[in-house]
Amino acid sequence: MSNHIVWHQTIISKGDRQSIKGHKSCVLWFTGLSGSGKSTLANAVELKLFELKKHSYILDGDNIRYGLNKGLTFSKEDRFENIRRIGEVAKLFVDSGQIVVTAFISPFREEREKVRNLFEDGEFIEVFVDCPLDECEKRDPKGLYQKARSGEIREFTGIDSPYEEPLNPEITIQTKDCTIDRATEIIINYLKEKQII
Ligand SMILES: Nc1ncnc2c1ncn2[C@@H]1O[C@H](COP(=O)(O)OS(=O)(=O)O)[C@@H](OP(=O)(O)O)[C@H]1O
Numbered sequence: 512m513s514n515h516i517v518w519h520q521t522i523i524s525k526g527d528r529q530s531i532k533g534h535k536s537c538v539l540w541f542t543g544l545s546g547s548g549k550s551t552l553a554n555a556v557e558l559k560l561f562e563l564k565k566h567s568y569i570l571d572g573d574n575i576r577y578g579l580n581k582g583l584t585f586s587k588e589d590r591f592e593n594i595r596r597i598g599e600v601a602k603l604f605v606d607s608g609q610i611v612v613t614a615f616i617s618p619f620r621e622e623r624e625k626v627r628n629l630f631e632d633g634e635f636i637e638v639f640v641d642c643p644l645d646e647c648e649k650r651d652p653k654g655l656y657q658k659a660r661s662g663e664i665r666e667f668t669g670i671d672s673p674y675e676e677p678l679n680p681e682i683t684i685q686t687k688d689c690t691i692d693r694a695t696e697i698i699i700n701y702l703k704e705k706q707i708i
């Protein structure tokens with residue numbers, strides 16, 4: 512790390528940016544197994560926020576790995592780096608005054624905590640998309656579990672790579688029992704209760 516880098520304070524602050532948008536900014540950090548419903552719920556929540564005229568943006572695992580994080584594998588080290596970069600990007604979005612919705616497996620507790628620590632109190636909202644492995648495997652929306660079971664994909668989360676459940680998430684949604692509409696309502700209500708929107 513160079514010693515010759517000095518943080519430049521911008522004239523316009525996060526609070527200024529939030530005030531012209533008419534709401535606060537935060538990150539809704541969805542975490543859960545592949546197929547648990549992260550992308551589905553992230554999109555449903557963003558659609559609702561859009562209808563309410565709130566400024567939001569989705570960062571989704573598959574999409575980010577096409578560009579910014581192209582080349583990162585699913586080894587533990589690369590997953591750490593993946594989440595570290597996303598955390599920094601999410602922080603920029605929050606600084607820009609937006610509600611950022613992220614959909615990454617983010618399987619390691621410690622890495623999620625490091626991301627949480629980048630934010631001010633209340634800005635990082637961990638949403639545990641809780642779904643039993645057998646149900647995710649039954650859904651298998653991309654056919655990846657089948658490939659993992661046959662050995663075509665290695666280090667697949669839940670099969671031969673760990674998933675550490677959140678211990679104290681702000682919100683838990685059990686997608687085996689909770690409809691997409693109800694889950695969206697729970698998350699939007701949380702943002703209202705916390706006076707973010
Ligand atoms: N080995 C392995 N393990 C888990 N997932 C895999 C793997 N290989 C490819 N995929 C696809 O990549 C998506 C997960 O990427 P993430 O960036 O969210 O993963 S992580 O947070 O770095 O663990 C994940 O997307 P979701 O199904 O939306 O979770 C998969 O489509």
Ligand SMILES: Nc1ncnc2c1ncn2[C@@H]1O[C@H](COP(=O)(O)OP(=O)(O)O)[C@@H](O)[C@H]1O
Nearest residue numbers: 545546547548549550551650652686689690691
């Ligand atoms: N209550 C629910 N919430 C979210 N997804 C659900 C629910 N019930 C069934 N599903 C289905 O489960 C699958 C979840 O896939 P996806 O959203 O891509 O998960 P992830 O992003 O976690 O991999 C989708 O096909 C979705 O329609």
